[in-house]
Amino acid sequence: xxxxxxxxxxxxxxxxxxxxxxxxxxxxxxxxxxxxxxxxxxxxxxxxxxxxxxxxxxxxxxxxxxxxxxxxxxxxxxxxxxxxxxxxxxxxxxxxxxxxxxxxxxxxxxxxxxxxxxxxxxxxxxxxxxxxxxxxxxxxxxxxxxxxxxxxxxxxxxxxxxxxxxxxxxxxxxxxxxxxxxxxxxxxxxxxxxxxxxxxxxxxxxxxxxxxxxxxxxxxxxxxxxxxxxxxxxxxxxxxxxxxxxxxxxxxxxxxxxxx
Ligand SMILES: C[S@@+](CC[C@H](N)C(=O)[O-])C[C@H]1O[C@@H](n2cnc3c(N)ncnc32)[C@H](O)[C@@H]1O
Numbered sequence: 494x495x496x497x498x499x500x501x502x503x504x505x506x507x508x509x510x511x512x513x514x515x516x517x518x519x520x521x522x523x524x525x526x527x528x529x530x531x532x533x534x535x536x537x538x539x540x541x542x543x544x545x546x547x548x549x550x551x552x553x554x555x556x557x558x559x560x561x562x563x564x565x566x567x568x569x570x571x572x573x574x575x576x577x578x579x580x581x582x583x584x585x586x587x588x589x590x591x592x593x594x595x596x597x598x599x600x601x602x603x604x605x606x607x608x609x610x611x612x613x614x615x616x617x618x619x620x621x622x623x624x625x626x627x628x629x630x631x632x633x634x635x636x637x638x639x640x641x642x643x644x645x646x647x648x649x650x651x652x653x654x655x656x657x658x659x660x661x662x663x664x665x666x667x668x669x670x671x672x673x674x675x676x677x678x679x680x681x682x683x684x685x686x687x688x689x690x691x692x693x694x695x696x697x698x699x700x701x702x703x704x705x706x707x708x709x710x711x712x713x714x715x716x717x718x719x720x721x722x723x724x725x726x727x728x729x730x731x732x733x734x735x736x737x738x739x740x741x742x743x744x745x746x747x748x749x750x751x752x753x
Pocket of ligand 1: 497500501504585586587588589590591592609610611614634635636637658659660661664665
């Protein structure tokens with residue numbers, strides 16, 4: 494099992510390389526979409542052909558189609574849950590901010606909050622936020638210690654929020670049910686949550702098939718919250734989206750739930 498401290502160190506290096514690239518090339522870019530794409534492409538090794546999963550099918554497309562599909566598949570779920578009364582859209586385990594930055598720049602009326610463990614990931618998000626005047630608030634976030642998240646939300650007067658997680662709970666071997674209980678205890682009337690995480694094997698009742706550090710209990714935690722009448726499960730769609738054709742991606746599943 495990986496310690497969160499080791500995971501932080503790993504991602505400091507991984508996203509740190511992207512930050513260095515960004516600073517080196519910053520004068521070449523004046524529009525957010527071009528700079529976002531350039532960084533994303535660099536992260537993926539500047540290749541141009543991608544095999545990935547949409548609606549349970551493996552498709553192969555170029556970088557532009559790959560990124561537009563990635564954005565579209567998340568947008569379709571956000572559009573379902575965001576209303577004119579939504580106070581904030583929260584990206585937990587946001588990495589370098591690929592989703593937060595795209596959403597904030599395409600929907601400037603949304604308030605985005607991005608929580609990420611690594612300083613370097615948040616630094617990339619903040620670079621885009623400051624350069625392009627995006628409405629993104631970043632904070633240091635740890636799935637293993639929800640205090641900063643709960644404290645941040647306690648300072649707001651939110652009545653309605655939408656939270657999404659994209660391949661980040663995957664890195665928490667056992668997530669604590671108390672994480673969600675503390676969130677549900679806050680005086681926020683409507684909380685809707687979208688997960689895209691590689692836990693399909695949990696829904697299929699299959700033995701754990703992934704490398705050791707991947708999540709083993711998200712379904713069990715959500716089932717516990719259902720049995721406590723704290724949440725209601727919405728759509729569950731196996732292989733809704735997978736960013737490549739690996740076993741991890743094949744285990745990606747969309748799970749939606751809301752506070753009762
Ligand atoms: C595969 S990346 C996904 C990033 C982003 N959600 C995306 O879709 O681009 C996983 C992210 O989870 C973060 N992470 C790992 N352990 C974490 C923890 N204990 N608390 C919060 N984030 C964590 C990593 O730093 C990394 O940025």
